[in-house]
Structure formats: structure tokens, C-alpha cells
Amino acid sequence: MARLHVVTGKGGTGKTTVAAAMALALADEGRRVLLVEVEGRQGLAQLFDVPPLPYVERKIAVGPGGGEVFALAVDAEAALLEYLDMFYHLGRAGKVLDKVGAVDFVTTIAPGLRDVLLTGKVYEATRRKAHGRLAYDAVVLDAPPTGRITRFLNVNHEVAGLAKVGPIRNQADSIMGMLRSDITRVHLVTLLEEMPVQETLDAVEHLEALDLRIGSIIVNMVRHSPLDDEALTLAAKEKLPLAELAKGLKAAGLPADKATVAALAAETHDHAVRVGLERENRGRIDALGKDVVELGLIADGIDTGALFDLAEELTA
Structure with a gap:
């Protein structure tokens, strides 16, 4: 109506x-x-x-x-x-x-x-x-x-x-x-x-x-994370396996020295923290019980x- x-x-x-x-x-x-x-x-x-x-x-x-x-x-x-x-x-x-x-x-x-x-x-x-x-x-x-x-x-x-x-x-x-x-x-x-x-x-x-x-x-x-929940949890706790990150960088033809791997891990940690805060805020919105629409x-x-x-x- x-x-x-x-x-x-x-x-x-x-x-x-x-x-x-x-x-x-x-x-x-x-x-x-x-x-x-x-x-x-x-x-x-x-x-x-x-x-x-x-x-x-x-x-x-x-x-x-x-x-x-x-x-x-x-x-x-x-x-x-x-x-x-x-x-x-x-x-x-x-x-x-x-x-x-x-x-x-x-x-x-x-x-x-x-x-x-x-x-x-x-x-x-x-x-x-x-x-x-x-x-x-x-x-x-x-x-x-x-x-x-x-x-x-x-x-x-x-x-x-x-x-x-x-x-x-x-x-x-x-x-x-x-x-x-x-x-x-x-x-x-x-x-x-x-x-x-x-x-x-x-x-x-x-x-x-x-x-x-x-x-x-x-x-x-809205930005959707490319990481699954397990990876996000590890990143938030700063427990990502650095050896796996180095292997992935090498497979992509990118530098895999310690400084680069550490920087990537830090970036992933920040990303995981942001995703966590976004999910908390989404929960506050959902608690209103209203129709919710997402736009990317x-x-x-x-x-x-x-x-x-x-x-x-x-x-x-």
C-alpha cells in the first residue's frame, strides 16, 4: 500500500x-x-x-x-x-x-x-x-x-x-x-x-x-569477506600459519620474504577484526526485527x- x-x-x-x-x-x-x-x-x-x-x-x-x-x-x-x-x-x-x-x-x-x-x-x-x-x-x-x-x-x-x-x-x-x-x-x-x-x-x-x-x-x-569463518578466527587471534601464507605467495609469483608475510598477516588480522565488528553491528540491526536489505x-x-x-x- x-x-x-x-x-x-x-x-x-x-x-x-x-x-x-x-x-x-x-x-x-x-x-x-x-x-x-x-x-x-x-x-x-x-x-x-x-x-x-x-x-x-x-x-x-x-x-x-x-x-x-x-x-x-x-x-x-x-x-x-x-x-x-x-x-x-x-x-x-x-x-x-x-x-x-x-x-x-x-x-x-x-x-x-x-x-x-x-x-x-x-x-x-x-x-x-x-x-x-x-x-x-x-x-x-x-x-x-x-x-x-x-x-x-x-x-x-x-x-x-x-x-x-x-x-x-x-x-x-x-x-x-x-x-x-x-x-x-x-x-x-x-x-x-x-x-x-x-x-x-x-x-x-x-x-x-x-x-x-x-x-x-x-x-x-556491504563488503563480503573472501575468507571463511575458520580463517577469520585464526586471523583475529593472530594465529595464521605463516608458512602457509609464504607458500601461497610463492605460488602466486609474489615475494615471500619474512617482512612481506608479516605484513600480509597483519593486514589479514585487521580485516578479520573489521569483519567481526561488522557482524556485531549487523546483529544489532537484526535485533530490531525489521526488514533488512543489503546493497553491495x-x-x-x-x-x-x-x-x-x-x-x-x-x-x-
């Missing part, structure tokens, strides 16, 4: 990349998907190698299944002007306010209003209809990072001291109703590292306290082709 997919994660986990891949994965069999960013970084334009996105929905890709992906960069000031025109019919007067800096002033002194405007645009796009059907089959939101996601989505609380009644309050109530409904899922992107995993655990707790529904925990940049590390960097590869992984 989900049609709004909110993607968050600690900075550096590949949140925007995963959001883009998810939009491509959802663009199947003629489906129309809207991919939205709200942080003003133009990260989507860079990923898809297109010009900076304006405050208008623009087609940027065709999904692997033949659907279409549109993108939108939501700007709080432009959203406020649109809001003022929609509810108060200011028209040209709103543009005058923008020129004198009033719009920026309002959203600065009332940061909660900024989040209502940003999520409000997503709310409108999710519900909009065209020709008797929904304009978009799915909307993917590249949301703020986990450290700010609870505040960003808790729009009711953010406007509590700003508006008790009226259009702003009604808008916040409507947005909150959609975010808590069956059509919305919040997906969290993490790495198998201490800080991203801890932020993920904290975010799940805080989001569920707001009655928001968790979709998947997406473990990104793409060593050569992310380009459009890599996005399609990740989309196919998500689909599978």
Missing part, C-alpha cells in the same frame, strides 16, 4: 544514492515516480548528471522497467510563496514580500514552518490527481539525516507554538495524518559501523514513538550505470 517512501540515514551512508536507486526500482511497468529533495544540495542533479533542478517537476530518467522518474528540488521560500498564493491569494504581493526578504525572515524565525512547507509540497504531490488518477504512483523523499529526521517529520509539534488554528495548523494536521497512514514508510540507510548503526537504532525508536511506520533498514556498501559496495564510485545496478538489487 505504501506510496510515499521517506529515505533517511546518517550523513555519509549514501542516503541520497539509495533514494535515487529506490525511485528507479519503483519506476516499473509504466509507473510514474517523483523523487524529491529538500536540503538544497542539488544532490540528485549530480547523481543523474543533469542541470540543477528548479522548483518544478522534471523528468530525469526512465526506470529499468520502463517507468518514468521525475525529480523536484523543494525550496522553502518558493513553497511559502506558493502557500501564500494558495490560501491567501496574495499573487504579486507575495513576490514583493520575497524581494524585500520577508519570506526568508519568516522561515528563519519559524524553522518549524520551513519543515511544514517542505513536507507540505510532498503531501500535495502524493495526493495530486491528473486525468482521474494519481499523478504519481509513488513518491520518494530524500529526507534530512537521522539526526534531524524526527523533528522534520513531527510537523504537528513544530507548529504547536506557531499556530493553534487556521490554515497552517490544518495543513500540519493533514500532513501528519498522511505520514502516519498506511501509504507512508520510513526507510533508514546505514553502514555496518558503530555511529551509523547507533543513529539508526535511535531513529527507529523515536520514529515509532511518533506512530510512524518503518519500512526497511538498508545496509549500504560499488568500488568504482557512483554514476548513472551504478544507480541502475543498485535499483536492480533493490528490486531483487
